[in-house]
Amino acid sequence: MSKTASITLRPSSTLFGRLLATIDRLLMKSAEIANRNGDLPRIGL
Secondary structure (H helix, E strand, O other): OOOOOOOOOOOOOOHHHHHHHHHHHHHHHHHHHHHHHOOOOOOOO
């Protein structure tokens, strides 16, 4: 008989976690806009 354990990960509800998620969302939106305009950054930036 094998025993397994599951871990439930809950979303980060701390202020720092929300701040990082907001920054990530803004950066992704900026990248989408730049991609749409053809302004792709150089590799390494």
